[in-house]
Amino acid sequence: MAGVLEIRDLHKRFDTHHVIKGFTLDVAEQTLSCLVGPNGAGKTTLMDLISGRLKPSEGSVRFYGDEMTGLSENEIARRGIGRKFQVPAVFRNLTVRDNLQVAYSRQVNPFINMFTFADPGMQRRLDEVCNQVGLQDRLQIEAGLLSHGETQWLEIGMVLMQEPRLLLLDEPIAGMTEVEIEKTARLLKGIRRSATLIVVEHDMGFVREIADVVTVMHMGTLLAQGRIDEIEADKRVRDVYLGTEEEIV
Structure with a gap:
């Protein structure tokens, strides 16, 4: 599958606070990717950088081969x-x-x-x-x-x-009933037939239901990426969620 989004060595600093630290990611066309990680991992900041809401301190975000980091939020939306x-x-x-x-x-x-x-x-x-x-x-x-x-x-x-050719969604099922969650899962799977999706989500049951690929962030870095079964079997991912590692180098 062709690459839709290519993120290379992305950094975001707020004064002395280094939120995104050398993040690199490829997103394939017409996939549904779930972005997960502990609170403070940098998930929303990453979405802000992709959409142009924030500008990166360093690094590159390319969408279908075109550089996005110099464009405004509205220009990025018009690109898809x-x-x-x-x-x-x-x-x-x-x-x-x-x-x-x-x-x-x-x-x-x-x-x-x-x-x-x-x-x-x-x-x-x-x-x-x-x-x-x-x-x-x-x-x-x-x-x-x-x-x-x-x-x-x-x-x-x-x-x-x-x-849009790429759709970014931040916790789309927050506050929903079980029936609404089931309908939303069907909706997102349907959208995937014509667009690419990146979904920030905490509900791992929902992630298991919808995700083609799961990307795990920790302290502004890419910790792991793969199918849900691979992610759930990854010891480093389990350690981070259980709080047994204070920092990932």
């Missing part, structure tokens, strides 16, 4: 990297349909957006995404009235409206 945060950021007073329509447009000008809403391509994409995230019967509901799981699916749908 979509990001969903742990806390959904939806327009609560707008309907589900309106939220998806706003997400489709890459323009900030409201007058341009009015014309975009009449775009037949937008309607086709909206229909596709609604069916994908299971909100086709909730289009006229205000987002603020949705359940927690539906709100999470709406935000995933908002990211999907822009047809």
Whole structure:
């Protein structure tokens, strides 16, 4: 499989605090990768660096061969990297349909957006995404009235409206019921057929269910990578989660 994301010798420092330390990673196309590790391992910071929310102190992030580290967050999104945060950021007073329509447009000008809403391509994409995230019967509901799981699916749908080639998700099942978690697992597996996903997740049962590849971070470094059975059999990974190692060199 072709390489989508190539991270090389990535560092991030905040004054004297060295958060990401020489991190290197390859992500293959149309894989679902789960990023795991203890609290403070650097997972969210790494996602921020990939998406352009933060700039690296050193190193390279290449997306389909193009360097991303000099681009703004908006420019990176336009290149095809979509990001969903742990806390959904939806327009609560707008309907589900309106939220998806706003997400489709890459323009900030409201007058341009009015014309975009009449775009037949937008309607086709909206229909596709609604069916994908299971909100086709909730289009006229205000987002603020949705359940927690539906709100999470709406935000995933908002990211999907822009047809990202790489989708970054931060703890997508936090606060969900078991039924909602099962639906989210099916949703992410379906997205994998047309895009690549990196999911930050603490729930190892969910990781076992969805992951093609598991990447373990520890203290800003890459500790291990492989299939879930390989990761669970890795003594160094077990030691870190059990707290028997204070530092990995």
